[in-house]
Amino acid sequence: MSNNVFQHVWIPLSATPLLWLAVTLGAYVFGLVIQKWFSGSALASPVLISIAVVSAIVLLTRTTYQSYFAGAQFINFLLGPATIALAVPLAKNIDLVRHNLHSIGIALIAGSLTSIISGVLIVWVLGGTKDVALSMAPKSVTTPIAMAVSIEIGGVPALTAALAILGGILAAILGQEMLHRLNIRDWRAHGLAAGVAGSGVAAAQVAARNELGAAFAAVGIGLNGLLTAIIVPLMFLFWK
Amino acid sequence: MLAAIFLFVGCQLTGEVLRELLSLPIPGPVIGMFFLGALLVCWQKTGTNRNIPVEVERTAETFIRYMGLLFVPAGVGVISQGGLLRAEWLPILVGLVGSTILSVAITGFVMHWTSRTRHTKVALINSERTL
Incomplete structure (x- = not known):
């Protein structure tokens, strides 16, 4: 039967x-x-x-x-059109984004380097293999960029994709509460942190709650993707 | 609704075409996002008090509200990594949690600290907590 x-x-x-x-x-x-x-x-x-x-x-x-x-x-x-949709809160808050460009640049570089270096370093210190360490490097950017960079530097792209999404979930779950604890109550900081550290998954969480946060998250995803795609292959050029 | 979806998919296609033509290292949707952003900013700035059409705004809100769902199929891909995860669960777990937390904290802190004198009222989060 x-x-x-x-x-x-x-x-x-x-x-x-x-x-x-x-x-x-x-x-x-x-x-x-x-x-x-x-x-x-x-x-x-x-x-x-x-x-x-x-x-x-x-x-x-x-x-x-x-x-x-x-x-x-x-x-x-549908992830494609949904990413495009982030342009709407971005355009609506463009003046505020432009006024904060300096801060965004500094915070982006600090957060992006922190994510890349700390990820690789922790895996290395705890005795992980080089494959895993390299797969960890680009994990905080949007999945397609993360996978492309992972291939470029000799990581495992499928592992990078899983790490990108799990990291995004972590940033979404812990991010807001943690920033509150640090006494940061500013949608610009919350949005950018979500976009830079947790890409789309964390951005979705902030974006659903506040439009200004959505605008800064969109900037964070886009610029961190750009920065990581350029600097990570350069950083690991000699570690193959 | 349909016109807005067409606008989004059209921008995604434009992004893919630009990526191919200029061989950029960035995915099409991210290029498309900046492209639509530029388009909408031009639209707002060229007319006096011209706003983004309500339809475009509503459709974008709907997409963003359910964006979490769209990550599920790729996220399930974690099952195909069972071997590596079992073999190196400790460095992977600590590395993922540690670097994500550090990155959120540093980005948020630097952003907050360098921008605290500008427009702080508009950006202030009311005391509501999420946990």
Whole structure:
């Protein structure tokens, strides 16, 4: 009986995008419900919850990541237009961004170098392999740039992609509370920090709450992507 | 709604084309973001009191509100890294947490410290907490 179900329901379904599209959407809605349950706490991140739920289902059903992604790629595609959409809060707050360009430049360079150097250094000190250390270097920028840089310097691009998203979730979960603790209550600082340290995932968290934060997050993602794509390959030119 | 989606996808396409033509090391959507930003700034500055169309603003808000969902398919890719994660979980975990926290703190601190004298009222976060 269960064999029959497997043959007539599971096999045809798992070949269409419908199944994994529904599972991904369902898991995210579940994540949102859980977050509401914890009265909107950033700790109950719907991104983290849904990645855990979907990963468990994919692993339990012995589905390969490739066949999962074949279905879920439609959701992944929308990341493009969503990144473009960050231009709207950016344009609306352009005067404030322009007035703060000096600060943005200094904070960007400080934060970007901190992320690259501390990531590589910690892995190296704790005895990680060179592959992992190099994969860690570009992890704080937007996933496509991070993967391209990782290939360039000899890291593992798929590991870099996973680190970029997990790091973004961490920045989204801990960032705001940590900056509050440091007595920083400024959307410019919160937005830029999210964009520089956590790229899209952390930016999404700030952007959903404040438009000015969204503008500075957009600047942070774009400029840090640019800076990292240029300096990381130069920094690791001689470590191959 | 549809016109705004067309605008976004059109800018993404423009970004991809620019990337290919100029062989830039930046992904198309990021170039497209700056392209649309420039377009919208020109739009705002050329007319007197011209605002971004409400439709564009609403569509952008919708995309941004659900941006978290869009990272899930790529995030599930972590399952294909099981071997490396098991073998080197300690350096990976400490490196990821440590460098992310340091980077958030340094960026936020420097930004706050260097800009604290300008426009602080507009940017102030009300005492609401998220945790």
